[in-house]
Amino acid sequence: MRWIGVALAIGLLACGAAGAQQQIPPDSLARLQDVFGAVWEKLWETSDEYWHRGEFDRCIAAERLITQINPHDTQAYEGAAWLMDSDLREQDAEAFLREGLANNPDTYDLYFELGSFCYFRTRYEEAIPLFAACLTFADTPLFVRHMLAHAYEHAGCIGDALDTWIEAEAAEPDSAIPPMHIDRIMQGGEPSQVPENNLRSIQQRKEERAKGLGN
16 A cells, blocks of 8 residues: 555654754645654554454554654554564564653553563563552552552562552542452452463463464
8 A cells, every 4th residue: 555655654764853853944844744644644544444354463563653653652552562462472562562661751651561561471570660660650540559569469579569558548548449458468368360360371372372383
C-alpha cells in the first residue's frame, strides 16, 4: 500500500527531525507535521482493521511504524507488546517495552507495563523499582501501589509490603482492600499465587506449542 511507503520514509526522516527543524522553513515544517499526523492516523485505522481480522502480526507491524513516527505514543508500545507476549514472543515484547520506556521516561505507563511483565514472570526484584517509579507521577492510578505491595510480599520483603499497604490505606480511606491485606499479613496469611499460576500457564502454552510443531 502506498501510504506504508510514505510511513517508512517519514520514519527515517524522523530520526533526524531535531536537526531538520533548524533548517526547514516554518511553513514547510507545518506541512510536514500534517503529513506525519495523517499517516499516524491511517496507521492506527489500519491497525484496528488488522486486529478485527485477526491479522496480529500485521497489527504489530503497524504499531511498530506508529512508534517510529511518534515515539511518545505509549498505547502503540503497550498494544504491540501485548500481542507479542500473547504469541509467546516474550523477548520481543520485553525489548519493545524497554524501548518504549526509554522514549517515555516522564510518564508512568510503561514503567507499569514493564513492571507487570516482570511481576507475572515472578521477577519480583525487577518489578519493585518499576512499580515504585510509577508512584513518582501524580496521575498514577491507586492500584499501582497495590501491585508494589504484592511485589514486595512475593519477594519476601514483608515489612515493605506492610508499609506500602498502610500507605495505600491512607490514600484510599474508603477502600476495603488495603485493610484486608494489612490484616492478612498481620495474621501471617499467605500471599496469592497469581504470578506463579500465570508463569505455569505460560510454560504450559510453550510446551503445547512445541508439541504442535513437533507433530
